[in-house]
Structures are given as structure tokens and as C-alpha cells.
Amino acid sequence: MDADAIARWQSDATLIMRVRTAVIGAGLMGREHIKWLQRVPEAEVVAVVDPHQPSAATAAALVEPEARAFQDMEEMLAATAPEYVVVASPPRFHAQQAIAAFEAGAHVLCEKPLCMSVAEAEAMEQAATQAGRLFTMGLQTRQSPAEQAVRRFLVAGGLGQIYHTRVWGGHVMSYPWGRFFHREDMSLGGVLAATTVHPLDAVYWLLGAPEPVTVSASTFRRIDKMPDPPIHFEGEISEVSVEDFGHGHVRFADGTSMSIEGNWLQHPRTRGHGWEIHGTLGVVQDVAPYAALDQQQEVTPVELDIDDEPESRTMAQHTAFLRAIRGDTPPAVSWREAIGVQRILNAMYESAESGAEVRL
Ligand SMILES: NC(=O)c1ccc[n+]([C@@H]2O[C@H](COP(=O)([O-])OP(=O)(O)OC[C@H]3O[C@@H](n4cnc5c(N)ncnc54)[C@H](O)[C@@H]3O)[C@@H](O)[C@H]2O)c1
Numbered sequence: 435m436d437a438d439a440i441a442r443w444q445s446d447a448t449l450i451m452r453v454r455t456a457v458i459g460a461g462l463m464g465r466e467h468i469k470w471l472q473r474v475p476e477a478e479v480v481a482v483v484d485p486h487q488p489s490a491a492t493a494a495a496l497v498e499p500e501a502r503a504f505q506d507m508e509e510m511l512a513a514t515a516p517e518y519v520v521v522a523s524p525p526r527f528h529a530q531q532a533i534a535a536f537e538a539g540a541h542v543l544c545e546k547p548l549c550m551s552v553a554e555a556e557a558m559e560q561a562a563t564q565a566g567r568l569f570t571m572g573l574q575t576r577q578s579p580a581e582q583a584v585r586r587f588l589v590a591g592g593l594g595q596i597y598h599t600r601v602w603g604g605h606v607m608s609y610p611w612g613r614f615f616h617r618e619d620m621s622l623g624g625v626l627a628a629t630t631v632h633p634l635d636a637v638y639w640l641l642g643a644p645e646p647v648t649v650s651a652s653t654f655r656r657i658d659k660m661p662d663p664p665i666h667f668e669g670e671i672s673e674v675s676v677e678d679f680g681h682g683h684v685r686f687a688d689g690t691s692m693s694i695e696g697n698w699l700q701h702p703r704t705r706g707h708g709w710e711i712h713g714t715l716g717v718v719q720d721v722a723p724y725a726a727l728d729q730q731q732e733v734t735p736v737e738l739d740i741d742d743e744p745e746s747r748t749m750a751q752h753t754a755f756l757r758a759i760r761g762d763t764p765p766a767v768s769w770r771e772a773i774g775v776q777r778i779l780n781a782m783y784e785s786a787e788s789g790a791e792v793r794l
Pocket of ligand 1: 573
């Protein structure tokens with residue numbers, strides 16, 4: 435075979451061993467995963483699980499040729515033996531479903547937030563380790579070429595000694611639209627767990643996952659006190675049991691500190707998501723991203739070497755994880771990072787509830 439023929443052969447999706455994939459939860463995010471998984475030549479969506487039968491059937495029909503729809507995950511695991519399971523159900527079910535998938539021999543991508551407690555997170559890690567299976571999370575900002583360039587810059591010591599970070603994330607006057615985001619029993623919490631978790635994870639990863647030592651936080655629920663609340667979810671305002679504002683301060687064992695802020699009901703002129711990393715030589719911000727080194731009153735902008743943005747970060751995260759499953763690279767998200775973020779989130783809620791600092 436000549437080089438052209440080999441290239442054609444390698445790019446022919448029909449000749450690639452496709453990884454049998456199941457998607458758990460056929461809501462907004464489950465359907466987003468299905469959409470992009472179909473564009474990944476190495477993946478084949480064989481099953482969709484959702485206890486709500488019409489949702490499972492509609493999502494399964496999005497797959498070409500149609501995937502099998504199930505209402506029960508155990509039944510799906512027994513019938514289709516997937517090698518890759520994407521958990522996109524409400525967070526309350528993440529741990530039990532990921533553990534069931536690991537025990538059935540599958541690799542798992544779990545949506546954020548990881549789960550409801552640190553104990554659940556540790557049980558997930560144990561199940562993955564025992565089964566010898568890989569794990570990653572639905573944290574698609576990890577596929578951001580800009581953040582990857584910032585990471586290279588920080589690892590090379592570009593910012594000197596990092597001493598403080600700020601992360602904030604939320605929406606401008608917009609409550610999430612799903613069926614469960616407003617319920618603590620299904621979603622762990624509100625804006626901090628569902629939305630601020632993205633920039634929190636990004637910066638925690640950029641810092642190299644230091645050990646959190648103390649966490650202090652406060653939260654507030656504004657929506658049920660507003661004269662004309664912006665309700666986008668399916669449900670009643672009386673069911674809302676999560677915060678729509680939260681603020682916290684974390685001290686890490688390496689001496690750095692982090693300020694975390696989340697707000698779903700931000701004033702229309704506020705910037706929705708962001709982060710800043712402060713070091714002894716200067717600052718990096720997510721804007722563009724902007725890196726600058728201080729010279730007294732002056733700053734020197736730093737040119738970062740940023741790759742092209744992928745067509746879809748969700749698609750890129752599946753491609754990256756399938757490469758990890760093939761053994762080419764480590765998964766994008768490590769257990770240390772995932773459990774570190776879970777510890778910070780749970781400690782923020784504990785501190786807000788008790789009104790006292792939590793020592794980890
Ligand atoms: N990475 C991201 O950018 C992103 C964006 C949105 C949502 N998410 C995450 O995805 C997950 C799902 O969120 P969503 O927006 O799709 O919510 P959604 O409310 O749109 O859908 C949730 C779906 O889960 C189904 N479900 C309920 N119980 C289930 C169970 N036991 N097993 C399987 N399915 C079950 C529901 O019937 C519903 O179809 C959450 O963890 C959320 O935080 C991630």
C-alpha cells in the first residue's frame with residue numbers, strides 16, 4: 435500500500451474499532467453528548483438510559499442507526515455491555531451510576547459536579563481502581579487551547595510564585611432551565627456546584643491541584659425574595675432549595691489562597707465567568723487570555739502560544755478520552771483534581787450552613 439492508501443485506510447471510520455458507548459440521562463446535556471459523540475469516528479452510541487421513557491426514546495432516535503433506549507441502567511449494562519459510559523443524569527445519581535459502570539467494565543465520563551459528597555467521590559475512585567478503568571469529567575474548558583497555553587506558561591514558572599487566585603462564575607439574570615438544578619437533594623447545590631465549578635476546576639487544575647486546608651463560605655438565595663423572579667426551570671419557586679449566590683475563601687497547603695464567587699442572578703452589566711491568577715511576577719486573566727508581567731507602574735504583555743480552538747470542546751473531550759482509553763495519553767481530569775474540587779464544594783456548603791470556617 436502506498437502512503438496515500440494507508441492514510442485513506444487510517445481515516446476510514448468504518449475500519450476503526452469503535453468504542454461501544456452508552457449515555458445515561460437524556461436531558462439537555464445527554465443530548466449534547468450524543469450530538470457530538472456521533473461526530474467522533476472512534477465512538478458508537480449503542481444505548482441511552484433515562485427513567486423518563488419518552489426522553490430516552492427521543493434521544494436514542496437521534497443516533498444513526500438508532501441506539502437502544504432503556505429506562506433502567508442495570509438492564510442496559512447487561513444487554514449492551516458498553517465500554518464507555520457517559521453519566522449525564524442529575525448529580526444525585528452520578529456516584530451509583532459511575533460505580534455500576536466501572537463494575538461492569540466500562541470507562542466513565544461523569545458530568546459535573548462529580549457527586550454529592552467526598553465519601554461518594556472516594557467510593558467512585560475505589561471502584562475505578564479496582565476495575566482498572568479510566569475516568570474523566572464533563573469539564574470541557576479543559577479542552578480550551580488558551581487555558582492549555584496558560585498551564586504551560588505557569589508550569590514553566592512564568593508568573594513566579596503564585597499567591598492568590600480569584601474565580602467567579604454564574605449567569606446574568608438567568609436561572610438554569612433543567613428540571614433539577616433548583617433542588618439541593620438532586621444537585622448538591624446551586625450556582626457554586628453547577629456553574630462556578632467550571633472556573634473553579636480550571637484554576638484548581640492550573641494551580642496543580644494543591645491540598646485545600648481551610649474553607650470559609652457564605653451563600654444566599656435571592657430568587658424567592660425578588661418581586662419578579664426570572665424562573666426558567668420546570669417547577670415551582672417553593673421547590674427551590676439551593677443558593678443562587680455564594681462566596682468563599684480557600685487556603686491551600688502550598689500557601690496560596692483562592693476567592694470563589696458565584697451568582698446566577700447577576701446584574702446585566704456584570705461579567706459572567708472569569709478568573710485571575712496572581713504571582714510574584716504579574717497576573718494571568720482568562721480574558722483573551724491576558725498575561726502580563728509587572729514592571730513597577732508598567733506592565734509587559736506576554737504573548738502566549740495558543741493552538742486553534744476545536745470545533746466543539748465537548749467533541750474534543752470525547753476524542754481526548756478515547757485516546758486515553760487507547761493508552762495514548764492520560765485522561766484530562768485526574769482523581770486528585772476531581773476529589774479536590776468536590777472537597778472544596780462540600781466544605782463551602784458546610785461552612786455556609788454552620789457559619790464557621792471548615793478545616794479539612
Ligand atoms: N458540562 C456542562 O457544560 C454541562 C451543562 C449542563 C449540564 N451539565 C450537567 O449534566 C447533568 C445533567 O444536566 P442536564 O442539563 O442535562 O439536566 P436536565 O434536567 O436537562 O436532564 C436531566 C435528565 O436526567 C434524567 N434522569 C433523572 N433521573 C435519572 C436517573 N436516575 N438516571 C438517568 N437519567 C435520569 C431526567 O429524566 C432528564 O431527562 C448535570 O450533572 C449537569 O450539571 C453539564
